[in-house]
Amino acid sequence: MFDNFVNLWHGFAVAGDPFNILLMVVGILLGVIIGVLPGLGGANGVAILLPLTFSMSPTSAIILLSCIYWGALFGGAITSVLFNIPGEPWSVATTFDGHPMARQGKAGEALTAAFTSSFVGAFVAILMITLVAPLVAAFALRFGPAEKFAVYFLAFCSFVGMSKEPPAKTIVSMMIGFALAAVGLDMVTGQLRLTFGSEELLNGFDFLIAVIGLFGIGEILLTMEEGLEFRGKSAKIDAKVVLRTWASLPRYWATSIRSCIIGCWMGITPAGATPASFMAYGIAKRVSKNGKNFGNGEIEGVVAPETAAHAAGTSALLPMLALGVPGSPTAAVLLGGLLIWGLQPGPMLFVEQKDFVWGLIASMYLGNVVGLIVVLTTVPLFAAILRIPFSIIAPVILVICAIGAYTVNNNVFDVVMMLVFGVLGYVLKKTNYPLAPLVLAIVLGDSAEEAFRQSLLASGGSIGIFWSNPLVSTIMGLGLVAALYPMISNLLSRLRSPQPA
Amino acid sequence: MKNFHALGLGTLTALGLAAMSILPAAAEWKPTKPVEFIVPAGTGGGADQMARTLQGIIAKHELMPTQLIVINKSGGAGGEGFLDVKNSKANPHKIVITLSNLFTTPLATGIPFNWKDMTPVAMLALDEFVLWVNAQDPYKTAQEYEAAIKAAPDGTFKMGGTGSKQEDQIITVAIEKALGKKMTYIPYKGGGEVAVQLVGGHVNSTVNNPIEAVSQWRGDKVRPLCVFDGKQLPYTDKILGDLSWSSIPTCKSAGLDVEYVMLRGIFMPPGVSEEQVAYFVDLFKKVRETPEWQQLMKDGAFNQTFMAGPEFKDWLTKAEATHKGLMQEAGFIAAAN
Numbered sequence: 001m002f003d004n005f006v007n008l009w010h011g012f013a014v015a016g017d018p019f020n021i022l023l024m025v026v027g028i029l030l031g032v033i034i035g036v037l038p039g040l041g042g043a044n045g046v047a048i049l050l051p052l053t054f055s056m057s058p059t060s061a062i063i064l065l066s067c068i069y070w071g072a073l074f075g076g077a078i079t080s081v082l083f084n085i086p087g088e089p090w091s092v093a094t095t096f097d098g099h100p101m102a103r104q105g106k107a108g109e110a111l112t113a114a115f116t117s118s119f120v121g122a123f124v125a126i127l128m129i130t131l132v133a134p135l136v137a138a139f140a141l142r143f144g145p146a147e148k149f150a151v152y153f154l155a156f157c158s159f160v161g162m163s164k165e166p167p168a169k170t171i172v173s174m175m176i177g178f179a180l181a182a183v184g185l186d187m188v189t190g191q192l193r194l195t196f197g198s199e200e201l202l203n204g205f206d207f208l209i210a211v212i213g214l215f216g217i218g219e220i221l222l223t224m225e226e227g228l229e230f231r232g233k234s235a236k237i238d239a240k241v242v243l244r245t246w247a248s249l250p251r252y253w254a255t256s257i258r259s260c261i262i263g264c265w266m267g268i269t270p271a272g273a274t275p276a277s278f279m280a281y282g283i284a285k286r287v288s289k290n291g292k293n294f295g296n297g298e299i300e301g302v303v304a305p306e307t308a309a310h311a312a313g314t315s316a317l318l319p320m321l322a323l324g325v326p327g328s329p330t331a332a333v334l335l336g337g338l339l340i341w342g343l344q345p346g347p348m349l350f351v352e353q354k355d356f357v358w359g360l361i362a363s364m365y366l367g368n369v370v371g372l373i374v375v376l377t378t379v380p381l382f383a384a385i386l387r388i389p390f391s392i393i394a395p396v397i398l399v400i401c402a403i404g405a406y407t408v409n410n411n412v413f414d415v416v417m418m419l420v421f422g423v424l425g426y427v428l429k430k431t432n433y434p435l436a437p438l439v440l441a442i443v444l445g446d447s448a449e450e451a452f453r454q455s456l457l458a459s460g461g462s463i464g465i466f467w468s469n470p471l472v473s474t475i476m477g478l479g480l481v482a483a484l485y486p487m488i489s490n491l492l493s494r495l496r497s498p499q500p501a
Numbered sequence: 502m503k504n505f506h507a508l509g510l511g512t513l514t515a516l517g518l519a520a521m522s523i524l525p526a527a528a529e530w531k532p533t534k535p536v537e538f539i540v541p542a543g544t545g546g547g548a549d550q551m552a553r554t555l556q557g558i559i560a561k562h563e564l565m566p567t568q569l570i571v572i573n574k575s576g577g578a579g580g581e582g583f584l585d586v587k588n589s590k591a592n593p594h595k596i597v598i599t600l601s602n603l604f605t606t607p608l609a610t611g612i613p614f615n616w617k618d619m620t621p622v623a624m625l626a627l628d629e630f631v632l633w634v635n636a637q638d639p640y641k642t643a644q645e646y647e648a649a650i651k652a653a654p655d656g657t658f659k660m661g662g663t664g665s666k667q668e669d670q671i672i673t674v675a676i677e678k679a680l681g682k683k684m685t686y687i688p689y690k691g692g693g694e695v696a697v698q699l700v701g702g703h704v705n706s707t708v709n710n711p712i713e714a715v716s717q718w719r720g721d722k723v724r725p726l727c728v729f730d731g732k733q734l735p736y737t738d739k740i741l742g743d744l745s746w747s748s749i750p751t752c753k754s755a756g757l758d759v760e761y762v763m764l765r766g767i768f769m770p771p772g773v774s775e776e777q778v779a780y781f782v783d784l785f786k787k788v789r790e791t792p793e794w795q796q797l798m799k800d801g802a803f804n805q806t807f808m809a810g811p812e813f814k815d816w817l818t819k820a821e822a823t824h825k826g827l828m829q830e831a832g833f834i835a836a837a838n
Contacts, residue, residue, distance in 0.1 A: 184577065185578050
């Protein structure tokens with residue numbers, strides 16, 4: 001443990017070099033721009049810029065790339081709040097309360113809360129990496145297919161009872177998502193499913209296309225129907241909004257801590273940032289005394305998912321370094337980069353490449369501080385975008401959405417799909433089917449199915465594998481409780497209510 | 502190389518000739534805009550790593566006047582990427598890196614493409630496969646592990662691998678045939694994940710490529726038993742204690758008569774001119790001389806065979822027949838074929 005601190009101190013000396021600090025600022029700014037443009041996600045941004053870094057030392061290069069990654073994480077929240085278009089899977093939950101806040105003219109507050117929570121989540125995750133890195137790596141190794149499925153199961157279950165809409169509608173929406181996720185190659189048998197001989201459907205439905213359509217285009221259609229009135233018009237430019245929001249944030253300390261724990265845990269397991277953000281939101285909604293108001297612009301509903309997503313996103317770097325398994329697509333590209341610099345991620349990296357690893361960890365601390373300062377200064381600027389009349393901004397959003405959809409796979413078919421999803425999103429919204437479960441199922445459906453079938457292969461078809469050890473049993477148990485929670489609480493309140501009489 | 506257009510691509514040859522007559526310096530063709538480098542697999546895997554290393558080497562040593570842009574098209578077990586190349590007729594600004602899915606994907610899924618639909622450029626290297634077990638397991642040699650599999654009931658031993666009906670599962674089926682026992686094959690998305698599942702004890706063995714498992718070996722988490730090649734690997738750098746890649750015996754010598762290597766090759770769309778192909782053959786010859794490439798070969802214990810022209814085409818024809826045979830025996834051929 002003490003060794004870690006000595007190493008970290010040395011790491012600060014490496015990362016604190018003025019050139020490296022400059023790279024951090026550049027990286028964060030680039031990252032924010034990448035995060036704001038939907039489709040050009042962090043993974044793409046890092047991949048495009050990877051070759052530029054070959055002339056630098058490995059430490060400087062990874063600092064630049066990881067700062068782009070953090071910038072993109074920060075930036076993803078901007079479009080979620082302002083336009084209801086999540087740029088990354090883990091920003092979906094941020095739209096639930098972030099966008100309603102923007103409509104009420106509180107975009108500045110929502111953005112400040114999102115950025116600050118991101119920072120808190122990431123910071124706690126880095127602290128954890130510093131303190132318990134070796135233990136965490138050993139824990140991650142215990143996750144086989146059954147344990148992974150249990151985690152996804154928990155994420156889905158904690159969602160079913162959460163929605164404002166009746167559970168039946170949530171489940172219908174989730175099932176549509178699963179069906180869409182099943183299109184493409186079946187990983188377990190190597191066969192094509194539901195492609196109907198179409199070459200365009202080989203790749204299945206990309207999450208980003210679905211989200212840009214369902215949320216972005218769907219939102220524009222709804223707004224048009226309601227008379228071209230942009231609902232965020234009353235947003236004021238006010239530099240003090242940051243300080244005012246900060247003053248209100250400590251009230252949600254319990255939510256923050258809970259989300260940090262969920263995030264760190266999900267990042268390591270490695271289920272990733274998306275289920276972490278959904279779970280944190282779901283649990284906050286249940287537990288918080290403002291829970292009923294969630295979905296109507298509650299600041300706590302922004303704090304919970306953002307904190308968890310960043311804690312997960314950051315702690316996911318640990319399995320990557322210690323085990324060589326990337327926790328996210330962006331981490332996968334970073335991993336490729338490490339190999340090019342001759343750094344072999346794996347158990348020996350912490351022993352053989354101390355300078356590099358601790359330089360990276362130190363840069364996470366500095367990069368996040370730099371990132372927070374950079375993005376907070378942009379809050380009034382972004383909030384001001386909402387003052388532009390809708391008739392001007394709507395076509396701009398449409399074009400950005402179309403470009404975003406095209407960039408995902410360089411495919412015109414995806415732009416058409418985006419429009420189809422837009423109409424679907426509009427119809428679902430008009431009929432009060434929640435969109436979030438659909439999105440969650442598209443994002444995680446594939447992985448959950450894969451883990452489920454891998455488990456059954458390993459057990460020879462016996463479902464008992466999901467209860468075969470304390471770890472997996474506990475997670476499955478939590479999942480069942482989460483799924484049945486509305487029924488249980490209903491029952492409890494019915495039992496209690498006759499008593500006072 | 503001289504007989505490239507003897508494949509019945511008459512119209513395309515005409516197109517190619519037309520293109521050449523427009524370009525005055527056709528004899529020394531050079532890319533005039535960024536070249537797309539298609540990876541028919543996801544980010545982070547072996548093919549992707551090699552493509553991104555190539556991109557880095559070419560940029561660093563300024564081997565090409567324009568940029569090389571890596572694009573992942575992994576849909577349909579890589580079918581998406583191959584179809585893109587097949588449909589970009591006579592486009593010299595597009596190349597694709599291959600893995601075994603060049604042969605296995607059309608056979609297993611019925612996606613309509615064949616290596617003959619594209620223009621072969623060069624074989625860059627051959628990737629090796631090694632049989633790995635967890636270092637805490639008692640099996641020190643391939644013979645001990647084989648004996649344990651033979652002694653247990655069918656399906657007791659779990660083999661983890663990348664993808665379904667692709668190279669790892671083909672090798673697994675070949676092992677099953679050699680031993681006369683069934684194993685349980687569990688497919689995962691990527692080679693790195695497979696290696697970690699072995700370290701975590703969720704599978705009994707894997708046939709990871711050297712580069713996918715080397716870091717776990719150095720950390721003494723996994724143990725190599727034998728290599729699925731005709732001869733031992735040449736690399737003598739120490740990896741764990743006194744052991745190096747060269748100390749791993751061949752599987753054949755250990756009583757497991759299975760051989761398999763995987764192509765890492767470059768293809769172009771159909772209908773490109775000989776000059777354009779020659780440019781890329783030359784480019785990759787230059788790449789092979791860089792220290793970065795040498796390092797990658799050493800890290801991943803690659804078989805450094807280089808081939809181009811008719812020799813490469815002969816190799817491809819044979820490899821396709823081998824895969825067809827292996828997949829037919831394993832029952833992996835799609836109904837559409």
